[in-house]
Amino acid sequence: MDDVEAVVLVGGKGTRLRPLTLAAAKPMLPTAGVPFLAHLLSRIRAAGVRRVVLGTSYLAETFEAGFGDGAALDLELIYVTEEQPLGTGGGIRNVADHLTAETVMVFNGDVLAGTDLTAVVDTHRRTDADVTLHLVRVQNPRAFGCVPTDAEGRVQAFLEKTEDPPTDQINAGCYVFRRKVIDQIPAGRVVSVERDTFPGLLAEGARVWGHVDAAYWRDLGTPGDLVHGSADLVRGIAPSAALPGPVGDRLVLEGAELAPDALVFGGTTVGRGVRIGPGARVEGAMLFDGAVVGAGALVRHSIVGFGAQVHEGAVLVDSVVGDRAVVGAQCELRHGARVWPGVTLPPHGVRFSPDV
Template sequence: MKALVLAGGSGTRLRPITHTLAKQLVPVANKPVLFYGLEAIAAAGIEEVGVVVGATHASITEAVGDGSAFGLRITYLPQSSPLGLAHGVLIAREYLGDDDFVMYLGDNFIVGGITGLVDGFRRDRPDAHIMLTRVSDPRQFGVAELDARGRVVDLVEKPQEPKSDLALVGVYLFSAAVHDAVARLTPSRRGELEITDAIRSMLRSGLKVRSSLVSGYWKDTGSVADMLEVNRLVLESVEARFDGTVDEHSELIGPVVVSHGAVIERSRIVGPAVIGQDAHVLDSIIGPNTSIADKCRVFGSEIQHSIILPRASLEGVRCVESSLIGQDVAVTAAPGVRGTHRLVLGDHSKVRIDV
């Protein structure tokens, strides 16, 4: 079995961060979200992975390399434009050959991995296996309709009047039979080749399509709110570790990771939180659910429930929360009235905040 990882999307909902960083590389607990998917694929015993890349291919290939760091063999598959999930399968046809494969969306996050799903597919040999989860607004997703026995009877992409609340999660397993269905597709009203239409075609051809409900947590990390929520979830599982320097005037409460080379001085850090390598925190309060990346500086500031990317700095800024701050950003204080600040700042920004 092979894996096909789709990492060609542009991440419009995460702009301005994704003007300069692939959305699949935005970090969760200081690790790119794409890496969690690759680790799950490797843990399931899959070694050959095709990664569909688009305009951000240079940054993804630089971060992932040949896959050896994950125990994988990576082949990059260029995509001229993100024209739908099924288009990713279409351009990967030669690479996939007649092998079974798991298709994994590179910006999705699933707690618990996919090992059980892959093992079940190998054992039961359906033509397709989809994962489902209940959502509050199914109109934003591909939606599955099941019969009274729990069998998939229909699939519709972003229906205006959904027949169920069961949305497709961004992991699919296929036999080579999917290629014939994909080859027959025409673009949807969105101008894309929809994977839901391909699976629907397989159903109507009498092929076996299985489904299972996600037992753990799933999130499409396509928005700032989703990224912060996944960051919170991952941080809940961290264990305290102190590889850096923490002075006697600092207080660390709960699970806090202080990475190698990091320096904490006269500060209070409330976990769960992660402080990256060579970061410097001085005279500051770091609240829970916060990831401070490598080589960041937080001086005389307060921040919580946030993700700070590498080499960013906050100086003299109070009450920052629920923020996503890009690489090399500088946030400094300016005279004015103190308030609470929620920031989404792209790389190399410079902002002065009233304090």
């Protein structure tokens, strides 16, 4: 698809992922051993797209610092910064002057998906659509905006979250645009493609199509989704050519030290220089570089930040420990507890609150 360009929207602040996003933009968080964005870029390149424009805003400089000009990924990367938040539609319009192709794929930068990108473009061209949306079927569409289509796949409406959704099809955050449609989005102001652009196109009678499948899909907007998405990448459930090792029950990066009797499984990522003590149990977790898990500790479906320490006998379940934080011996964190960077929790504490 040399005649197709990609736009990836990576400007969000990732507030639901704090404290992880205090020092890193959400798409740059280590996910299965590499920045999350690397997985998406690998899928884009595998589909034959070579030129990618990144719409940045929050911590914009970290993207170019991490990926440079894209040559290492066999891509050409262009960086365009929003000076103020413009929404999804405004963010797309903001990069328009840097586009050169007539067919443009647009991605939300915080979605982990496994759909066949070539098939989405094929649907767009076969139907002569102005815009094509990737729609994915989910078990509980009530939590998302629904997008019903007719028998041919033409989009009928865009519906907000409802208790009685008429379809299980939701907007999966991947689109194919005719270039002229992007140019028609108002410039320099906040525009939502979901609330403004797409409903406006339907009202005008434009050809808006859906490419529907049941491929892997997960929005990585919360710590729970991030840790489960990372585990799915490690286990090969979610596809990626960027995984820095073979798929399996765990991914252990160089320099990590695991005690012989430590149990590490469930798609856990063990970062560089991590140390895991005797008798520790680490299940479906993300341990960032330099983290330490003490003897007999339990870390389940949780994230331990850069250089953070979880002392002996501590319990972490569905929790987040920020960079360089310390969880004291026998301390217990559950139900979404979050420890801010640099905080030290004394031994034997029990925390169920969201923030500590």
